[in-house]
Amino acid sequence: MTGSPARAAASPGAGEEAASQARLTAEFEALLAEGETVEPRDWMPDGYRRMLIRQIAQHAHSEIIGMQPEGAWLTRAPSLHRKSVLLAKVQDEAGHGLYLYSAAETLGVDRAELLAALHRGQQRYAATFNHPALTWADTGAVAWLTDGAAVINQAPLCHTSYGPYARAMRRVCQEEAFHVRQGYDLMKALCEGTPAQKAMAQDAVDRWWLPAVALMFGPPDTEAAGGDAKTAALGAAVSRRAIAWGIKRHTNDELRQRFVDHCVPQAERLGLTLPDPGIRWNEERGHYDFGPVDWELYRGALGDDTHTARQRLAHRVAAHEDGAWVREAAAAYAARQSGADTAGTSTEAVA
Amino acid sequence: MSRPAEGAPASWEVFLRPRRGLSHQHVGSVRASDPDMALSHARDLYTRRGEPLSLWVVRSDTVYAASPGERDPFFSNAPHKPYRYPEEFVPLSEGGEGDD
Numbered sequence: 150m151t152g153s154p155a156r157a158a159a160s161p162g163a164g165e166e167a168a169s170q171a172r173l174t175a176e177f178e179a180l181l182a183e184g185e186t187v188e189p190r191d192w193m194p195d196g197y198r199r200m201l202i203r204q205i206a207q208h209a210h211s212e213i214i215g216m217q218p219e220g221a222w223l224t225r226a227p228s229l230h231r232k233s234v235l236l237a238k239v240q241d242e243a244g245h246g247l248y249l250y251s252a253a254e255t256l257g258v259d260r261a262e263l264l265a266a267l268h269r270g271q272q273r274y275a276a277t278f279n280h281p282a283l284t285w286a287d288t289g290a291v292a293w294l295t296d297g298a299a300v301i302n303q304a305p306l307c308h309t310s311y312g313p314y315a316r317a318m319r320r321v322c323q324e325e326a327f328h329v330r331q332g333y334d335l336m337k338a339l340c341e342g343t344p345a346q347k348a349m350a351q352d353a354v355d356r357w358w359l360p361a362v363a364l365m366f367g368p369p370d371t372e373a374a375g376g377d378a379k380t381a382a383l384g385a386a387v388s389r390r391a392i393a394w395g396i397k398r399h400t401n402d403e404l405r406q407r408f409v410d411h412c413v414p415q416a417e418r419l420g421l422t423l424p425d426p427g428i429r430w431n432e433e434r435g436h437y438d439f440g441p442v443d444w445e446l447y448r449g450a451l452g453d454d455t456h457t458a459r460q461r462l463a464h465r466v467a468a469h470e471d472g473a474w475v476r477e478a479a480a481a482y483a484a485r486q487s488g489a490d491t492a493g494t495s496t497e498a499v500a
Numbered sequence: 501m502s503r504p505a506e507g508a509p510a511s512w513e514v515f516l517r518p519r520r521g522l523s524h525q526h527v528g529s530v531r532a533s534d535p536d537m538a539l540s541h542a543r544d545l546y547t548r549r550g551e552p553l554s555l556w557v558v559r560s561d562t563v564y565a566a567s568p569g570e571r572d573p574f575f576s577n578a579p580h581k582p583y584r585y586p587e588e589f590v591p592l593s594e595g596g597e598g599d600d
Contacts, residue, residue, distance in 0.1 A: 190565075237548075240548065244545050248528055254529065261508045317528065324548075476509070479532075479533040483533035483537075
């Protein structure tokens with residue numbers, strides 16, 4: 150940030166520019182220190198802007214890709230009531246994506262660019278959704294566990310330092326609570342049903358527990374969580390930066406622990422077993438212990454190359470391309486209307 | 501607010517009156533090629549719950565704005581004028597409570 154004296158002497162403008170950068174940075178840091186929000190037209194460091202664009206885009210992409218596992222069950226819902234509920238939930242996910250693209254656009258990017266980057270595989274979404282939803286119970290398990298994890302992740306983001314992101318997240322969180330409840334309700338109905346229905350619920354939890362615990366909270370960022378030292382150190386560096394900028398407020402591992410603490414009693418009430426033999430109450434810590442995630446193994450098994458991952462992206466790209474004629478028609482209609490308006494002004498009185 | 505990419509639909513700011521007694525509040529933005537479509541997208545996106553009373557859409561590129569960081573003197577009438585506040589003056593009663 151501050152140039153070397155020799156360089157500053159070589160170009161007279163450089164010292165001045167560095168001083169102005171330092172002043173802007175100090176103002177920005179002071180704003181954060183006061184717990185104020187940063188707003189779109191404020192000066193912000195490039196790194197802050199880049200980190201936000203990356204995080205908001207990843208978040209928005211996860212919302213719209215996340216529509217797919219559940220959306221596929223819409224036509225096969227077991228009752229009209231469950232179908233209406235699932236439809237409302239999937240519509241909400243589309244809405245969450247749109248709130249977030251709107252927030253990202255205040256940072257000087259265009260949502261069309263972000264979608265293009267998703268379609269090219271250059272921007273990511275939560276790998277959780279690269280798991281297939283095999284049975285009806287999966288729609289319940291996804292909502293209860295994955296959305297439950299999202300709520301824990303997202304509640305602190307309602308106070309993230311960037312204003313438009315925080316405001317979008319407040320809307321998202323209000324709606325997310327409904328998602329978790331309806332998922333839990335669906336699981337409860339299955340658990341109180343026939344033995345086959347209960348077995349279906351248990352099977353779905355067996356498959357969705359690890360993706361929720363591991364992938365919804367990101368890689369380990371503290372050594373205490375049992376990750377290997379190198380991964381933890383890398384994660385910790387990224388988290389420290391994000392926390393210093395007020396983008397994140399807790400480490401991934403803190404939030405993961407909070408999620409496990411919430412879920413264990415909920416699973417007990419359903420009479421379901423979470424598929425982790427390491428789960429037990431730790432009186433001393435005041436938290437539930439749980440088995441460490443074998444990150445290396447897990448990441449290897451979950452490349453972008455799995456069948457479901459390719460299917461998710463291909464489905465998204467196809468939906469976008471199939472919609473091209475609608476966008477073209479809308480643009481053509483708008484062009485004709487504005488032409489008609491201009492022509493109309495000379496002959497028609499405006500009421 | 502970014503410039504729309506070539507061929508991309510325009511950005512519209514959305515203002516919602518969420519219930520009686522409140523003014524319209526900015527809630528976010530949508531992309532649409534004409535005002536009717538902007539209004540219907542805004543309806544789908546921002547009024548899925550509650551009892552909204554009214555919705556406005558305004559093309560983002562028609563918002564004419566000022567912000568303190570860019571134009572400091574523009575807002576110079578706000579600070580440094582303590583005489584615009586009642587606390588600046590002698591209270592109407594002992595302790596000044598119940599004045600307002």
